[in-house]
Amino acid sequence: MTDEFDDVRDHYRATGLTERLTTALAAFGPKDQRLTPEQLGALDQFHTRGLAATAELARLAGITADMSVLDVGSGVGGPARFLAATYGCRLTGVDLSEPFVDAARYLSERTGQSGQVSFQTASALELPFDHGGFDIVLLQHVAMNIADRGRLYREIRRVLKSGGRLRPSTSC
Secondary structure (H helix, E strand, O other), X not given: OOHHHHHHHHHOOOOOHHHHHHHHHHHHOOOOOOOOHHHHHHHHOOOOOHHHHHHHHHHHHOOOOOOEEEEEOOOOOHHHHHHHHHHOOEEEEEEOOHHHHHHXXXXXXXXXXXXXXXXXXXXXXXXXXXXXXXXXXXXXXXXXXXXXXXXXXHHHHXXXXXXEEEEEOOOO
């Protein structure tokens, strides 16, 4: 691990994130009450323009139900849950921050989507997936944190299926 890698990971480390989310979500009702991705939109879309940007990115990417989508830098998983609910696709998210991944799993349980979305702690520069496993890779406000863009895009190309597509946000 490099100092730069550690600095980025430490910047996005959030202590007690799942507990804070649990407290905030009490406003929606009891812990066993299912929530929708739209209800969580103000809490789990950590990028400019929030849910509207995620919807636009998905439309531009041409996501369909039969696709396997990778969200690199998935944060607490808001885009993944929204896209899975909207398009019926399978979504995998990776994020460098373990507390974000734990929160993403918790929120996915609250929306009843744990079977459709999954999250792993991993670096975008060393994706823990086989070659050619994804139809689409999404990036929202991630590449700006990565100095070695060549390595990032090689890794993305490696995990894309032949004919697969990368769809970064415009601020990538």
